Amino acid sequence: MSPRYDAIVIGGGHNGLVCAAYLARAGKRVLVLERRERVGGAAVSEEVFPGFRFSVFSYVVSLLRPEIIRELELPRHGLHILPLESTLTPLANGDSLTQWNDHDQNRRELARHSLRDAEAYEEYGRRMHQMARAVKPLLAMTPPDPASLHPRDLLGMARLGGHLRGLGSARFHELCKLMTMSSADYLDQWFECEPLKATKSASGIIGTLAGPRSPGTAFVLLHHYMGELDGVFRAWGFAKGGNGSVSEAIAAAARSWGAEIRTNATVARVRVEGGRADGVVLEDGEEIDARRVVSNADPRRTFLEMVGEKHLPAEFVAAIRRYRFRGSSGKVNLALGELPRFTCLPQGGAHLRGAISISPSVEYLERAYDEAKYGEFSSRPYLDMVIPSLLDPSMAPPGRHVMSIFVQYAPYRLNGGWTDARREAFGDAVVNTLAEYAPNVKSAILHRQVITPADIERTLGLSEGNIFQGELSLQQMFFLRPAAAVSRYRTPIQDLFQCGAGTHPGGGVMGASGRNAARAILGEGA
Amino acid sequence: MLKTTPFHPRIAALCKSHAWRRWAGYVVASSYELSHEREYHAIRVAAALFDISPLYKYVVRGKDAARLLDRVVTRDVTRASIGQVLYTPWCDGLGKVLDDGTVARLGENTFRMTSADPGLRWLEQNALGLDVAIEDVSDSTAALALQGPYARAILQQVADCDLAGLKYFRLMAARLRGVPVTISRTGYTGDLGYEIWLDSAHALELWDALIDAGAGYGITPAGMLALDLARIEAGLMLIDVDYVSARKALIESQKSSPFELGLGWTVDLKKERFVGRSALAEEAQHEPQWRFVGLEVDWHSLEGLYAELGLAPQLPGAAWRMSVPAYAGGEQAGYATSGGWSPLLKQYIALAHLQSRWAAIGTQVEIELTVEHRRKRAAARVVPRPFFDPGRKRG
Amino acid sequence: MNARAVVIDAGANELVAAHVLARRGWNVLVLDRTAAHAEGGTQAAGWVAPAIVRDLELDRHGLEIQRPDPWVTAPVADGARLELWNDVTRSAESIRRFSPNDAARWPAFCEQMSTLARALEALSMAPPPDPMGEGVGALAELSGIALRMRSMGRQGLEDLLRIVPMPVADLLDDWFESDALKGVLGAAGVLHLHQGPRAGGTTLHFLQNHVGCAPGVFRPAVSNLVRVLGALPGIEIRRDVDVARIEVRDERVTGVTLTGGEEIPAALVLSGADPRRTLLSLLEPGWLDPEFVRTLRGMRSRGVVAQVTLTLDRAAGFETLAIAPSLDHLERAHDDAKYGRVSQQPYIEARAGNPGVHAHVQFAPYALAGTSWDDAHRAALAELVVRTLDERVPGFGARVTARSVLGPPDLESRFGWPEGQMHHAEPALDQWLWMRPTPDLARYRTPIAGLYLCGSAMHPGGWLPGACGYHAARQALSGH
Numbered sequence A: 001m002s003p004r005y006d007a008i009v010i011g012g013g014h015n016g017l018v019c020a021a022y023l024a025r026a027g028k029r030v031l032v033l034e035r036r037e038r039v040g041g042a043a044v045s046e047e048v049f050p051g052f053r054f055s056v057f058s059y060v061v062s063l064l065r066p067e068i069i070r071e072l073e074l075p076r077h078g079l080h081i082l083p084l085e086s087t088l089t090p091l092a093n094g095d096s097l098t099q100w101n102d103h104d105q106n107r108r109e110l111a112r113h114s115l116r117d118a119e120a121y122e123e124y125g126r127r128m129h130q131m132a133r134a135v136k137p138l139l140a141m142t143p144p145d146p147a148s149l150h151p152r153d154l155l156g157m158a159r160l161g162g163h164l165r166g167l168g169s170a171r172f173h174e175l176c177k178l179m180t181m182s183s184a185d186y187l188d189q190w191f192e193c194e195p196l197k198a199t200k201s202a203s204g205i206i207g208t209l210a211g212p213r214s215p216g217t218a219f220v221l222l223h224h225y226m227g228e229l230d231g232v233f234r235a236w237g238f239a240k241g242g243n244g245s246v247s248e249a250i251a252a253a254a255r256s257w258g259a260e261i262r263t264n265a266t267v268a269r270v271r272v273e274g275g276r277a278d279g280v281v282l283e284d285g286e287e288i289d290a291r292r293v294v295s296n297a298d299p300r301r302t303f304l305e306m307v308g309e310k311h312l313p314a315e316f317v318a319a320i321r322r323y324r325f326r327g328s329s330g331k332v333n334l335a336l337g338e339l340p341r342f343t344c345l346p347q348g349g350a351h352l353r354g355a356i357s358i359s360p361s362v363e364y365l366e367r368a369y370d371e372a373k374y375g376e377f378s379s380r381p382y383l384d385m386v387i388p389s390l391l392d393p394s395m396a397p398p399g400r401h402v403m404s405i406f407v408q409y410a411p412y413r414l415n416g417g418w419t420d421a422r423r424e425a426f427g428d429a430v431v432n433t434l435a436e437y438a439p440n441v442k443s444a445i446l447h448r449q450v451i452t453p454a455d456i457e458r459t460l461g462l463s464e465g466n467i468f469q470g471e472l473s474l475q476q477m478f479f480l481r482p483a484a485a486v487s488r489y490r491t492p493i494q495d496l497f498q499c500g501a502g503t504h505p506g507g508g509v510m511g512a513s514g515r516n517a518a519r520a521i522l523g524e525g526a
Numbered sequence B: 001m002l003k004t005t006p007f008h009p010r011i012a013a014l015c016k017s018h019a020w021r022r023w024a025g026y027v028v029a030s031s032y033e034l035s036h037e038r039e040y041h042a043i044r045v046a047a048a049l050f051d052i053s054p055l056y057k058y059v060v061r062g063k064d065a066a067r068l069l070d071r072v073v074t075r076d077v078t079r080a081s082i083g084q085v086l087y088t089p090w091c092d093g094l095g096k097v098l099d100d101g102t103v104a105r106l107g108e109n110t111f112r113m114t115s116a117d118p119g120l121r122w123l124e125q126n127a128l129g130l131d132v133a134i135e136d137v138s139d140s141t142a143a144l145a146l147q148g149p150y151a152r153a154i155l156q157q158v159a160d161c162d163l164a165g166l167k168y169f170r171l172m173a174a175r176l177r178g179v180p181v182t183i184s185r186t187g188y189t190g191d192l193g194y195e196i197w198l199d200s201a202h203a204l205e206l207w208d209a210l211i212d213a214g215a216g217y218g219i220t221p222a223g224m225l226a227l228d229l230a231r232i233e234a235g236l237m238l239i240d241v242d243y244v245s246a247r248k249a250l251i252e253s254q255k256s257s258p259f260e261l262g263l264g265w266t267v268d269l270k271k272e273r274f275v276g277r278s279a280l281a282e283e284a285q286h287e288p289q290w291r292f293v294g295l296e297v298d299w300h301s302l303e304g305l306y307a308e309l310g311l312a313p314q315l316p317g318a319a320w321r322m323s324v325p326a327y328a329g330g331e332q333a334g335y336a337t338s339g340g341w342s343p344l345l346k347q348y349i350a351l352a353h354l355q356s357r358w359a360a361i362g363t364q365v366e367i368e369l370t371v372e373h374r375r376k377r378a379a380a381r382v383v384p385r386p387f388f389d390p391g392r393k394r395g
Numbered sequence C: 001m002n003a004r005a006v007v008i009d010a011g012a013n014e015l016v017a018a019h020v021l022a023r024r025g026w027n028v029l030v031l032d033r034t035a036a037h038a039e040g041g042t043q044a045a046g047w048v049a050p051a052i053v054r055d056l057e058l059d060r061h062g063l064e065i066q067r068p069d070p071w072v073t074a075p076v077a078d079g080a081r082l083e084l085w086n087d088v089t090r091s092a093e094s095i096r097r098f099s100p101n102d103a104a105r106w107p108a109f110c111e112q113m114s115t116l117a118r119a120l121e122a123l124s125m126a127p128p129p130d131p132m133g134e135g136v137g138a139l140a141e142l143s144g145i146a147l148r149m150r151s152m153g154r155q156g157l158e159d160l161l162r163i164v165p166m167p168v169a170d171l172l173d174d175w176f177e178s179d180a181l182k183g184v185l186g187a188a189g190v191l192h193l194h195q196g197p198r199a200g201g202t203t204l205h206f207l208q209n210h211v212g213c214a215p216g217v218f219r220p221a222v223s224n225l226v227r228v229l230g231a232l233p234g235i236e237i238r239r240d241v242d243v244a245r246i247e248v249r250d251e252r253v254t255g256v257t258l259t260g261g262e263e264i265p266a267a268l269v270l271s272g273a274d275p276r277r278t279l280l281s282l283l284e285p286g287w288l289d290p291e292f293v294r295t296l297r298g299m300r301s302r303g304v305v306a307q308v309t310l311t312l313d314r315a316a317g318f319e320t321l322a323i324a325p326s327l328d329h330l331e332r333a334h335d336d337a338k339y340g341r342v343s344q345q346p347y348i349e350a351r352a353g354n355p356g357v358h359a360h361v362q363f364a365p366y367a368l369a370g371t372s373w374d375d376a377h378r379a380a381l382a383e384l385v386v387r388t389l390d391e392r393v394p395g396f397g398a399r400v401t402a403r404s405v406l407g408p409p410d411l412e413s414r415f416g417w418p419e420g421q422m423h424h425a426e427p428a429l430d431q432w433l434w435m436r437p438t439p440d441l442a443r444y445r446t447p448i449a450g451l452y453l454c455g456s457a458m459h460p461g462g463w464l465p466g467a468c469g470y471h472a473a474r475q476a477l478s479g480h
Helices: A014-025 A066-071 A103-113 A115-140 A151-166 A168-180 A183-188 A194-204 A217-225 A244-256 A299-307 A314-322 A362-373 A420-437 A453-460 A512-523 B008-014 B037-045 B065-072 B120-126 B151-158 B200-217 B224-233 B277-283 B299-307 C012-022 C050-055 C088-096 C100-124 C135-150 C153-163 C168-175 C179-187 C202-210 C225-231 C275-281 C290-297 C327-338 C375-392 C408-415 C467-479
Strands: A007-010 A030-033 A045-049 A052-055 A081-083 A086-090 A096-100 A237-239 A260-262 A267-273 A276-282 A287-289 A293-295 A329-336 A355-358 A382-386 A401-408 A445-451 A496-498 B019-023 B026-031 B047-051 B056-061 B085-091 B097-107 B110-115 B133-136 B141-147 B171-176 B179-184 B193-199 B219-221 B290-297 B324-328 B331-342 B347-355 B364-371 B374-383 C004-008 C027-031 C072-075 C081-084 C236-238 C243-249 C252-258 C263-265 C268-271 C305-312 C320-323 C347-352 C357-362 C400-406 C451-453
Touching (some): A007 A014, A007 A276, A014 A066, A014 A244, A014 A512, A045 A244, A045 A329, A045 A445, A052 A329, A052 A445, A086 A194, A096 A103, A096 A194, A103 A115, A103 A194, A115 A151, A115 A512, A115 B120, A151 A168, A183 A217, A194 A217, A194 A362, A244 A260, A267 A299, A299 A314, A299 A496, A329 A420, A329 A453, A355 A420, A362 A382, A362 A401, A362 C327, A382 A420, A420 A445, A445 A453, B008 B200, B008 B219, B019 B224, B026 B224, B037 B219, B037 B224, B047 B200, B047 B224, B056 B065, B065 B110, B065 B120, B097 B171, B097 B179, B120 C290, B141 B151, B151 B193, B171 B200, B193 B200, B200 B219, B224 B347, B290 B299, B290 B331, B290 B364, B299 B347, B299 B364, B299 B374, B324 B347, B347 B364, C004 C252, C012 C027, C012 C225, C012 C467, C081 C179, C088 C100, C100 C135, C100 C153, C100 C202, C168 C202, C179 C202, C179 C320, C268 C467, C275 C290, C275 C451, C305 C375, C320 C375, C357 C375, C375 C400
Parallel strands (some): A007 A293, A030 A260, A293 A496, B047 B219, C004 C268, C027 C236, C268 C451
Antiparallel strands (some): A045 A052, A086 A096, A267 A276, A276 A287, A329 A401, A355 A382, A382 A401, B056 B110, B056 B133, B141 B193, B179 B193, B290 B347, B290 B374, B324 B331, B331 B347, C072 C081, C243 C252, C305 C400, C320 C347
């Protein structure tokens, strides 16, 4: 009896949906099983309070691969990304620094702070553009295993080597620097203006339990630079309707090719028979057969919970146990009765339509990290905020607004644990910090939603609340993600694959893992 | 918001066309009147007044000022006399052009450098270990260009000294109706002309004085469209249009050496040290791969392409800045980067990069042209630059 | 007459370079800034590579390597001590008192670290690989490395690529549970480094410090290498002379000029002074490409060490003593340094000397926030060290009769360590192998023909005394 499905995808997060869409497009019969009542994983929009739509977790779009947008025809399925044109960094002394997409406007503003930096900025942008172009092909590549003698890996290594050598010395060395330096050290080489350095180096600490002075954060900085919007690198956007509309568009694309999506269906385990995955068992006991199973859950949940140690080699289990999560991010979503009025910009303006970053200095960020290192949330955290209702009026009732605040740091392992009281205290720390720069915000809050790493784990199944399904550190990237010998989206279990961000190239709303996994599966043959 | 130059209040009042454009983060006028034609003709017939404040300007002072500039640019700065202005490119360590501009010696240890792109960082990086101070005066120094046969006459009306002795590419301090300025006999039109440099605070005062003094001579505020055509007639290149700065190039082939831009005459290899010297010394030993030349399009050939469709030639009124392929001997010989119809010369001219074997004066080439949605080729001839070089320019 | 080569500075690297050149017929003059036998400079810390011992016949000339046993003693609460020995089993015994689990895992840990260190040893004893190298020679070199890597086996290679970039805290957390053990080991991950154990790249540092050591020994050995090299015949050493300028004509070195004005012509100059001083101070400005200069100025040194010498009126009561009770202790000590302060609870590694006690103290950053190193700071640091040791070794404070402190600026002026950094260029992941100290300088050559760099800023760093000079001299020989 042949199974009804060619593939079951466990988890309706965006990578799972992307994987399902590509498989369905290739004619496979696909079933996606999502635990929650809606698909999207961390890319969801919910009307948490009546009339107010929140991008509950992830809140901006940039890293979504252009080839996925094109190949899955996402605009036809409703995806519409609105560009964020600026980043405002308010300062304690009432001044501010704004970075603009417009070259002349940006130079003029930056020259106010530092003429040298105004000039260096252009060169920096060009250099990072070159780096993004150099790294881009690596995103779609299935990382070759340098320790393997398999012809496929040897060929992959040769190609990788050829690509790197083809960059030329200058770009290759720059790439080496970006892979190994701290984001603060890297930026120190370019700029002198403290708020500029801090705001830029903050991209190196997103979702990461490390400070701007920790080696390895320049790599995360580069990772976040890879975002492309309409051909422009390092451009961030907001999806009309919130990040949920990204997932909805991908789901619609998948359905258009015949994929089935079931929500409120929790997979308890993968059924393994004779070293082969042949289906799944739901929490309520229902068993569903499939030719193969693809897990969009993170490596710990996939292997240690859904598969079980007894089916896996001991070495592999040890490697998965070593794979680190250490969630460090929180989120505060606000429903506002009026716009925040920033002391540095009393008259408001275009600045509010972009990103707003509380990152006045590198020391500020580093101190925020120090607290998290020892198990506390930052009393004065790094905040990255957008006000989606200014770009998309459908997100809030007329005259009202929603605000998405992404926070570093909120360590998963909090001293004493994440109790309700601690969640509220965390929310207070965030609001108090914001209020230092926009005093009216407290009275403007109509509703508040605070999300801790424990909430992320409980709601989305992301272990330890790590938003990338595992840290983006060198020891678990490329062929080591999540462990050597399983970085090609396969696993030690035949016909069990993985497609989540716990594989190369890692996290952010990219979709690359899902796409690469689908292509690896399709390359296998029927 | 874009910056406005110190002359903006006057310019805005006169800009009937509302045709503005950006230059180095400033708003400047493309033309004042509905068409740029009259402004263009004024350059050759009367005197055109251009606001050139958006140029980047740096004052370099100190014991090692000459050394710094000499290290950066390709020409010999140490031998420049006080009051001399040098036009020069400067290169990166591999001998590729970063920018071109002027270096003027204001005093024994004081120079002013102008450039099209920001250059503060480059100067500072090269100043390590030198006793020198670099000041960015781009915003605080206003600048005007007065170009045309009556330029001297107009200036003489307001100047407190005799301008007859101010020779080509030389500079002097003066007062124009009491406003302290430096005047250089330089310009971007290939004509008799002067550039006036002053503190921004006096900008409007000077503008008014010149307009008043020039009224009887037909002084005409002119915009960038007019300037563009004139500079093409003068055979002068423009960064980002005719060449790509080495710091902005995305690939190697976009970069140019001074030799490839016809600026070999500015490269003084007798200098012991300057940035790019060793690469340039090596390149100087053989023919450059490319040459920067003038092209004159054959009118009959051009006319014929339109005639066969029953049309008269439809040429753009303003100069164009595009990459236009050029062919010779059955292959692509290069490309033109600026061009247009010169009403003065009654010729269709262009500035082009051609591979050296096709670049000799008199070589017959073809340039591409789109006529009624179809790609055509018109015959053209390599001619010397400048296209227009009146005696009054140096006289 | 043989061609003249000048070597600037007279540390292990410079003397090894000098002797390598001399053995190939060069007439070598070493110019030493210090007066003869300045204290602290004659002891070289780190493993001396067999190739150097062999090529310069150092065994026959009295090279002695001290390997203290136990190599570290760490006081733990209630007067207990953790002692780690050259013998793996004996160490396991000591560890067992704090954690039987850790004791059980100790031998496997030592074995894995040894394997990894051997790979780094091989890398250290060759010039750095050049991934961008053209030509048969470069490709052969790269293939050689690839083969050597492959010979580690699949697991070995994976381990190498996975473990080297890790923070040493993660590595130790993976293996052990005892804070005392992890603290003592973690210290080897941050020695002379402006990082805490949670920072990436500290495992690399930890392993580099382990190269050449016996399994289970995680502190560099100490030797009399510099004294032996100084006494070896074959070269001329002039002491107490300072080079003011390196002379260049037509982009080729022609010699050096001393501060007094004396000119010394030379066809070859090897400089042990750090790259910034050599190329930006000793050369007349203008010879170097601005982009090159910019990258060089970005080279980080960031010394964080103070050396405190305590004179005692009797024996110290310990041979070695490490105050590193946990990884968090090291991390907090580093936190202070991040903000320009001396650690309020420092990491201290004390060694009984002859006589007195020498203490290596971290973190004492070169750049202090809002102030600079002066006698008050030095005195405060000495007091802090004495107090800290006294807490762990009752009665210690009373035995101290004199104190002297070398803060980072003192280490800089006395030993030529830029910003007090022993490795000259910070031994971080981004200043390693072909990136060390900058990509343009990784092959010891400079843009000036005949001028080479041979100091600790070069590959393989300050961990292996003499190795940088060894490679530099060989490069210089092949260049001529």
